[in-house]
Amino acid sequence: MSVLIYIEHHDGKFKKSSLEALSYGHVIAKENNMATVAFVISDGRLPVADLGKYGATKVLTYSHIGINESDSKSLASLLCEVVKKENVTWIIFSNTLTAKLIAPRLSVRLKAGLVTGATGLPTKDGVVMRSVFSGKAFSAVKLNTEIKIISVNPNAYLINESPEKPEVAELVYSTSASTIKIKERRLSPGDIPLAEAERVVSGGRGLKGPENWGMIEELAKLLGAATACSRPVADANWRPHHEHVGQTGLAISPNLYIAIGISGAIQHLAGVNRSKTIVVINKDPEAPFFKSADYGIVGDAFEVVPKLIEAIKTTHG
Amino acid sequence: MKILVCISRTPDTTAKIAFTDNNTKFATEGVQWIINPYDEWYALVKAIELKEKDPSTIIHLINVGCIDNEPIIRKALALGGDEGIRVNSNSEDAYVISSQIAAVAAPENYDLILLGKETIDHNGSSIGGMVSEMLDLNLISLSTGFQLNDTTIEATREIEGGEEIVILETPCVITCQKGMAEARIPNMRGIMAARTKPLKIIEPIPVSPLTETMAFELPPAKAGVKLIPADQPEILIQLLKEEAKTI
Ligand SMILES: Cc1cc2nc3c(=O)[nH]c(=O)nc-3n(C[C@H](O)[C@H](O)[C@H](O)COP(=O)(O)OP(=O)(O)OC[C@H]3O[C@@H](n4cnc5c(N)ncnc54)[C@H](O)[C@@H]3O)c2cc1C
Numbered sequence: 001m002s003v004l005i006y007i008e009h010h011d012g013k014f015k016k017s018s019l020e021a022l023s024y025g026h027v028i029a030k031e032n033n034m035a036t037v038a039f040v041i042s043d044g045r046l047p048v049a050d051l052g053k054y055g056a057t058k059v060l061t062y063s064h065i066g067i068n069e070s071d072s073k074s075l076a077s078l079l080c081e082v083v084k085k086e087n088v089t090w091i092i093f094s095n096t097l098t099a100k101l102i103a104p105r106l107s108v109r110l111k112a113g114l115v116t117g118a119t120g121l122p123t124k125d126g127v128v129m130r131s132v133f134s135g136k137a138f139s140a141v142k143l144n145t146e147i148k149i150i151s152v153n154p155n156a157y158l159i160n161e162s163p164e165k166p167e168v169a170e171l172v173y174s175t176s177a178s179t180i181k182i183k184e185r186r187l188s189p190g191d192i193p194l195a196e197a198e199r200v201v202s203g204g205r206g207l208k209g210p211e212n213w214g215m216i217e218e219l220a221k222l223l224g225a226a227t228a229c230s231r232p233v234a235d236a237n238w239r240p241h242h243e244h245v246g247q248t249g250l251a252i253s254p255n256l257y258i259a260i261g262i263s264g265a266i267q268h269l270a271g272v273n274r275s276k277t278i279v280v281i282n283k284d285p286e287a288p289f290f291k292s293a294d295y296g297i298v299g300d301a302f303e304v305v306p307k308l309i310e311a312i313k314t315t316h317g
Numbered sequence: 318m319k320i321l322v323c324i325s326r327t328p329d330t331t332a333k334i335a336f337t338d339n340n341t342k343f344a345t346e347g348v349q350w351i352i353n354p355y356d357e358w359y360a361l362v363k364a365i366e367l368k369e370k371d372p373s374t375i376i377h378l379i380n381v382g383c384i385d386n387e388p389i390i391r392k393a394l395a396l397g398g399d400e401g402i403r404v405n406s407n408s409e410d411a412y413v414i415s416s417q418i419a420a421v422a423a424p425e426n427y428d429l430i431l432l433g434k435e436t437i438d439h440n441g442s443s444i445g446g447m448v449s450e451m452l453d454l455n456l457i458s459l460s461t462g463f464q465l466n467d468t469t470i471e472a473t474r475e476i477e478g479g480e481e482i483v484i485l486e487t488p489c490v491i492t493c494q495k496g497m498a499e500a501r502i503p504n505m506r507g508i509m510a511a512r513t514k515p516l517k518i519i520e521p522i523p524v525s526p527l528t529e530t531m532a533f534e535l536p537p538a539k540a541g542v543k544l545i546p547a548d549q550p551e552i553l554i555q556l557l558k559e560e561a562k563t564i
Contacts, residue, residue: 010477070483097476100442101446104443107527129534133437133440138535139533143527180484181484181485182481182483183471185476185482247354255563266331270330278539279557291539293539293542294542296542296543304550315555
């Protein structure tokens, strides 16, 4: 029997969140004496054998030629074939947009219970903690089925090295019958994807206008962080919509979240309060965000942030 | 054109999250209920926009839930649905809920099934995908907008690291998010009309759940904020390095 992990990549590199999912899957496999099978749709540029470093005992690489990754029907058919062939009883995804496309369909096809947004490993009885109420609570969910599917939240499980020498199989599959045509695809290269970022610097309406984001970007760059914003900032088009975090935007759980000029409305907190460490910079000592923060600076962002940038440059330099 | 919009009832975004019965039930006392924002702002309003373009469009609304959910179905009817359907089941399992929706939808041959990308309480992001599989339909997940030309759909959807435009034919299932449409509020005429619009109640088909929610937990409370003087940000850097170990 085996644990199957769906591996994603971007710009010729494995996604960090996929390596987290692989480490997670490997722990389940070891506990149950199962094989750790990594599944990759590859454009041929990937160092697939490296997946052994994180516990993969077998790597199935399917050439991307002939596979329509936007068609959940044909992807589910491919995965079902793999599940049968490899005798898979656990399927692990990182809780990405890809997982949201495929996992529910797979759950129905395999009559396999699905837990999305898992925050920890399953217990012996198949109980998994997941994030609910937009990050304001957790629930313990029991999977009652023979095959179990889990999508793990990014940053919820740490990458573990556990070297194995994987058997690598290169395979092809054709989804030529696909009824979904991809007309255009726009990928933003390079940037740290917000959902997976370990550090995030976020700005709110307190920054007054888009022209003041230079210091936010500089701070983010110095810290190796991604940038985010509150909803009114995205609504006013000061920042792109994909940076909007909160109840109606992206929910994130980085190790460090720095909120600058954000009041800390409950809907904003919903998307960020799973961050491990929260720093709030706000000129209003009564700002509600301070109640949810670990560290705070009461002060004018236009004075504090440049000083912070200087301080980082001196200590790092 | 016949559209089914799936609507879920969720606590208002400012609701206090607490649990009762040994942490097995959400504490509903004093909670205001709303239509799940993704279902309302994006899926339903998009359906209404399509009806405004083509008045022969019929919009059915479906909710799987108990009688307490009827006010939100009426609100959705006031915004612009033509007929409401409530499947009388309290299930919290995505597979059971999807099975109920699919059972109602199968004989109706909807051209489009629209719903939000997730609910703000369960955050499962599963119903759209499950319904599409049960009905053997194509799925467009996390769509930020689409155009309909007769039976051809050109949809923009968010993917890891960017977005893409896909082309497909109806019927299909689309999960909607920001960008799809602008939130509206019901007007008086809509509210009056909603009172007499049909709201059908259907008993659920028997389905076994695949998962079971055992208990809830609140995150541990924060220890309290450590304030750092505004003129000494280097102290913050030091704390982040040595105490929080995050940089
Ligand atoms: C249903 C619903 C869903 C919502 N979803 C979201 C969501 O997903 N995400 C989200 O963010 N919001 C959401 N909101 C909106 C939310 O309620 C708040 O209105 C919003 O988060 C406020 O954004 P803000 O903190 O940037 O702005 P404000 O609330 O205006 O706060 C600005 C802050 O900046 C501070 N400030 C001003 N000048 C300075 C300065 N020079 N230096 C330092 N600090 C300064 C002020 O003291 C203030 O605290 C939602 C609301 C509703 C009703």
